[in-house]
Amino acid sequence: MSSPVSDRMSPEERRAGASLASIFALRMLGLFLILPVFSVYAKTLPGGDNLALVGFALGAYGLTQAFFQIPYGIASDIWGRKLVIVIGLLIFALGSFVAAWAPDMNWIIVGRVLQGAGAISAAVTALAADLTREEHRTKVMAMIGSSIGLVFALSLVGAPLLYGWVGMGGIFSLTGILALAGIVLLLKAVPPAPAPNGHAKLPLRQVILDPDLFRLNVGIFVLHMVQMAMFVVLPHALVNHGGLTATAHWQVYLPAVLVSFAIMVPAIIAAERKDKMSPIFRGAIALLVVVQLGLLFFGQSLWTLALWLLLFFVAFNVLEATLPSLVSRTAPPTAKGAALGVYNTTQAIGLFVGGAGGGYLAQNFGDNAVFATCTGLVLIWLAVANSMNFPQRRVAAATQSV
Numbered sequence: 588m589s590s591p592v593s594d595r596m597s598p599e600e601r602r603a604g605a606s607l608a609s610i611f612a613l614r615m616l617g618l619f620l621i622l623p624v625f626s627v628y629a630k631t632l633p634g635g636d637n638l639a640l641v642g643f644a645l646g647a648y649g650l651t652q653a654f655f656q657i658p659y660g661i662a663s664d665i666w667g668r669k670l671v672i673v674i675g676l677l678i679f680a681l682g683s684f685v686a687a688w689a690p691d692m693n694w695i696i697v698g699r700v701l702q703g704a705g706a707i708s709a710a711v712t713a714l715a716a717d718l719t720r721e722e723h724r725t726k727v728m729a730m731i732g733s734s735i736g737l738v739f740a741l742s743l744v745g746a747p748l749l750y751g752w753v754g755m756g757g758i759f760s761l762t763g764i765l766a767l768a769g770i771v772l773l774l775k776a777v778p779p780a781p782a783p784n785g786h787a788k789l790p791l792r793q794v795i796l797d798p799d800l801f802r803l804n805v806g807i808f809v810l811h812m813v814q815m816a817m818f819v820v821l822p823h824a825l826v827n828h829g830g831l832t833a834t835a836h837w838q839v840y841l842p843a844v845l846v847s848f849a850i851m852v853p854a855i856i857a858a859e860r861k862d863k864m865s866p867i868f869r870g871a872i873a874l875l876v877v878v879q880l881g882l883l884f885f886g887q888s889l890w891t892l893a894l895w896l897l898l899f900f901v902a903f904n905v906l907e908a909t910l911p912s913l914v915s916r917t918a919p920p921t922a923k924g925a926a927l928g929v930y931n932t933t934q935a936i937g938l939f940v941g942g943a944g945g946g947y948l949a950q951n952f953g954d955n956a957v958f959a960t961c962t963g964l965v966l967i968w969l970a971v972a973n974s975m976n977f978p979q980r981r982v983a984a985a986t987q988s989v
Contacts, residue, residue: 642946649938
């Protein structure tokens with residue numbers, strides 16, 4: 588008589604994964620909704636004609652994220668995950684409303700700094716780990732990673748339309764309202780969190796020096812740096828080379844996003860279920876190199892820009908879904924929280940460097956300097972990834988029989 592072990596997530600695990608991914612996604616809207624239109628909107632504000640300042644405003648979010656990720660994670664160990672997440676979402680909402688009111692670029696930067704100070708990523712991923720069994724943790728981390736790619740794609744489609752309807756102030760206000768909605772979702776939908784047990788010393792040295800985790804942290808840094816740097820200059824490219832006003836950019840983003848998801852989903856399934864993670868992961872990085880080279884040499888028309896955006900979305904969504912999954916599978920069992928804290932901190936640093944660095948390069952050397960620099964950095968990542976050891980796919984015990 589067989590006694591199969593369930594390979595399925597429990598209803599509580601599915602509810603925890605879906606609700607935490609939704610909270611993560613709502614918070615990421617604060618970053619992504621402004622990307623397609625901010626550099627166009629900034630020109631209407633005092634100081635907004637300085638691309639270096641515009642880039643710093645975009646990246647300031649990531650700077651404060653980098654400072655607060657690990658402290659928030661430690662605080663969640665001591666005082667509880669949900670309390671820390673609520674506080675972070677309140678600070679994020681405050682920053683959103685400050686940015687909505689801001690009369691100039693300096694106040695926009697203040698709002699972005701406050702948004703970034705609501706650094707809940709480590710606490711959310713730690714709570715996800717608390718509420719799921721080991722054999723299903725990778726699935727939940729992939730759900731959270733996929734939610735980032737999905738929100739990014741939807742933001743690029745919806746932001747130009749929202750900008751036309753409610754303006755940038757309305758977009759910032761909406762992100763604040765959604766953060767407050769995330770608090771309601773956390774308290775009503777997420778299963779009860781385990782009681783805090785106090786903070787044990789994080790094995791940061793072990794995590795930072797682990798070669799495979801280091802390679803993954805390099806990856807998330809480069810991915811988000813490239814993302815931010817690209818969108819300092821791409822909205823202008825669509826205006827100047829594509830002849831599209833900011834409110835019409837959805838005409839490029841929408842078909843590119845829909846097609847990219849049709850390509851991305853089979854790739855993720857093959858990576859997770861057919862043990863093809865290594866070629867798909869490395870192939871997505873190589874595709875990023877192709878995109879940057881394409882934008883550098885062949886990005887002077889609407890059709891070519893649309894092609895490179897499509898390919899970028901495919902690569903970004905695959906990598907955004909697989910990177911946190913790989914971190915959770917690669918980290919030592921006693922250091923998963925520390926590994927995710929370092930991972931989220933590195934991601935935030937990439938956001939800041941991409942925004943500030945992309946703005947500086949565009950201001951002083953032109954758009955092509957941004958794409959050339961991104962090409963070089965992604966090539967370095969590809970070389971690093973080629974020496975990675977990929978964790979083996981977990982083999983379920985469900986087929987065992989007595």
